[in-house]
Amino acid sequence: MLDPRFSSERPHVSRRGFLRLTGAGVAGGALVTMLDARKAPAQLKGTSLRILMWSHFVPAYDTWLDDFAKKWGEKTGVKVRMDHIPHLELPARYAAEFAAGAGHDLIYFVGQILTGQYYRNLVDLSDLAEGLAKKYGAWMPASKSAGQVGGAWYGVPDFFISIPVLWRKDLLESVGVNNPDTWDDLRKAARLLKPKGHPTGMQFSHCNDANHNWRSLLYCFGGKETDPSGQNLTLDSKETREALRFAKALYDEGMTPEVFSWDDASDNRYLASGVACWVHDAISAFRTTQDTNPKVFEQTYVLPEAKGPVAHLNMGEPNVWAIWKFSKNVPAAKEFIQTIADHQKEAMEASRGYNMPFLKNQYTKPMPGLGGDAKLSALQEQDKITVFFGYPGPMTPAAQEVLTTFIVPDMFTRVARGADIEETMKWGMGEIRRIYTKHKAG
Amino acid sequence: MATVAVATPYRAPRTERAKSIRRHVLIYLGLLPFLGLAVFPIFWMLVTALKQEPDLYRMDVVPFWFHLPPTWKNFDFLFHRTSYGDWIVNTMAIAFWVSAITLLTAVPAGYALARLRLPFAENLGIGIFMTYLVPGIILFLPLARVVSTLELQDSWWSLVAVYPTITIPFCTWLLMGFFKTVPFEIEEAAMVDGCGQLGALLRVVLPVSWPGLITAVIFSFTLSMQDFLYALAFVSVSDQKPVPLGVATELIRGDVYFWGSLMAGALLVGVPVAIVYNLFLDKFISGITGAAIK
């Protein structure tokens, strides 16, 4: 099991029936029985459904999902095709599909949550979303930001990704930080461990993780991007300055310049190679370490999020279903969303603790994939601390543009490199204000 | 520049043999940095492709060689767990059709611009070239519309339709230059013999222009392997992807890079193309020479 790829077969659902899959996580047979429980509308028979998906960070999950889709297709008589592309490339594909007015029937937002941009061209899924809320308890508050525009649901949240702190028990205990709980604890550990060859690292670069990690820290320090309406900027605050100052100290004391070149995968390798004392990264890094370096994995523990001086918040990454208005098979697409929502348990199990649910009842302990694992069980209350970008405002197109142009991580980068905090604040606010003005004008 | 000294016979001449050896040594010395620059990354990719995963992440031992036995696993993975076989077939088919379309359009266009003294020929030629200044990052949206109107979405044929926009302008210019080098006399002789202008083109001009044609084909071939964005936007189905897209989208899974298979996938198409390239390099060089100098 040294090579993570071979822990699962490469998933494939393609026209040529390239399927040579073994069910991962859940036995295929059991799944069929579960699928039987739900009666699919008969008129779906003989139709076809094209789904666009990202490549999940836990490959075993894709294997499960492709298999799930296949079984669902057999059961309902719908010809399903599921295409996977990397999450970073989804927006280009959506732009092309929209321009063409044709493409996949059922689409998926992750990383870039484009509900706000495309809602005029997406099917209103309020009935479905509200039905799910009724069935599984309420949606957690942050889900509205991911799925709703103007009170209507144009996207149905599937799950979100948490980005917790993964820390090395052996290393931290060696410097007397026994149960890290706050950002200060983490800073102290990094300061003491860097001289021993075990620094920490968070990306000061143009990648997804940089956007996540620094926002989590920012929110924990009380920094807020906008007011709750998402209209008025509130980033220019003493809390934000405090967060920038802290980040600079964290960098100076506990990191090496490597972090300026990192991409989303670098901190995984940093942890798995045994160098990092802690990283702020998704469970996929935990799993990579498990598969490639069992010794380090044994000592790797999970902290849902470090507490800041003001708040305890983690910026998660939502995953959202949506259906194009030009979709040729809206009923089947809706049916698929409903079915997979009904199988959230198996999905969580298959994702090896990576997928976090959006609905209240799904937080009943023990949660699948988490509750049974001593290291991950703390994540069972992640719904309480999870917020999304733009916080406390919703993920508007303006907030989206701030995200994709990396202004927040660039502010942290500037300060870490020694730029004056006031200057940086002025620069960052200037850029952000420009973007918000543009969007208001539009 | 080391060879400079060689070319200038300063010292007393030695035997021919000694001179030749000395010349070779200096040329090789001069080439060494270039070979290192060009080949080292390729060598490194090959070693990576043959390494076992844990062997990649070791800095305590010489990384240039194997510390765990080399493995074919990465190649095996490509062919058995991805649609790599399809990707190669698609890439070759795309390159073939793009070359064909390019030749069918650029040869007559280049000839007309070079030979027929048409009014506006120069402006037209420049106009065709200027299409390169139009940025692909925006162009792919309206093209998506075209692709879907042609009902080619998610099929590699969409790329056959789109890539000629990159190859036609280049090859038109190349061939235009090339046709200018063909002496007027042979064409006129053919026309005197009863060929029409078209006949002269087909029977006399084309046969002597084949270095130019080969150059155009090689260009079409390489250019159609360099795109990423169009392929990404128009093809999302695994077994329809060309190699660059398939490798870059299916061998990086979020925060895990399958380095070995990535490198294997690149080398398996890059190296054969390099060999073919080299077979035609002399023709290629005379093709460019003809195109640009005369």
Added chain:
Amino acid sequence: MSQIAAGGGPSPGAPATVAVGGRVRDISWWRTPTARRYLFGYTLLAPAVLYVALLVGIPFVFSLYLAVSDASVGVPVARFVGLENFKAALENSAFWTAVRNTVVFTLGAGIMKGLLGTALAFLLIQPFKGRRVVRALVVIPFTLPIAVSVLGWKWMFDSQFSVINWALSRLNLIGAYGSPEWPVWLGQPALALFSVMFVNVWRGFPFSAIVLMAGMTSIPPEIIDAGKVDGATFLQRFRKIIVPMIAPILFIGSAFDTVFTLSDLSIVYLLTNGGPDGATEILPTLAYNTGIKAGALGRGAAISLSLFPLLLPLMILLLRTLRRRQY
């Protein structure tokens, strides 16, 4: 502009044919050799011109329209906003960083490719044993699909497992891993820009060499020999004879190379995505992130077209000069 010229392609021929009807009886102009040549010529041109006009010309007009509208990805009907988007770009500090980096990247890489290519071409035109093998090896960088070879470089530039650093460190040229003397290729602003340029050079220099070889082989040896007889040193010969002779090919080579480099998104996108803090941001990445990822199509189009007004006259001038020289 170009599209106007290209799109107007068939029309200059059209008057000739249209005129046919009117003039048939009196002079039968259409039967003259000139008319037939024109007809034949424009028929030959039509496929290429139509192809390019339909697939680049019309989409280009559409992107011009985007650039002066407030279009975003999900809103098909956009308002005309004049030069607002260009103004927004000019007010954006990231835009100016991107312009600076684009210029440095293109010129720097162009110069490096020129120098390396010239030296290599000079070596490769010498007769020596194993020339074919050497040539085969040096062209590989050019034949690998760019998106994939860039990933190879990403691995070589890795901050932790960089094989380059491993070698340099063992040679004691840099410090050990973790020390400040351990270069982080994609993380230090100047170094990061250099690194992305370097990948472009690595990929492009074999091609420069081939083009320059073509130029050099076209110089009749007598001319060079004449120079030798006159006692010119190598550098003099190089400057006075070789450079002027290969100048046209050098120009057209660099013109093509420049437009390809200017529009090349993949190296920067895959290596740094413009980071850290915009140190490697170039116009294509900024336009892509603004226009496609963030969905602000209008502004993205404006950014990507911003160099167009500068490049267009420059290219026209270059190509015209070149063509004139050729006669």
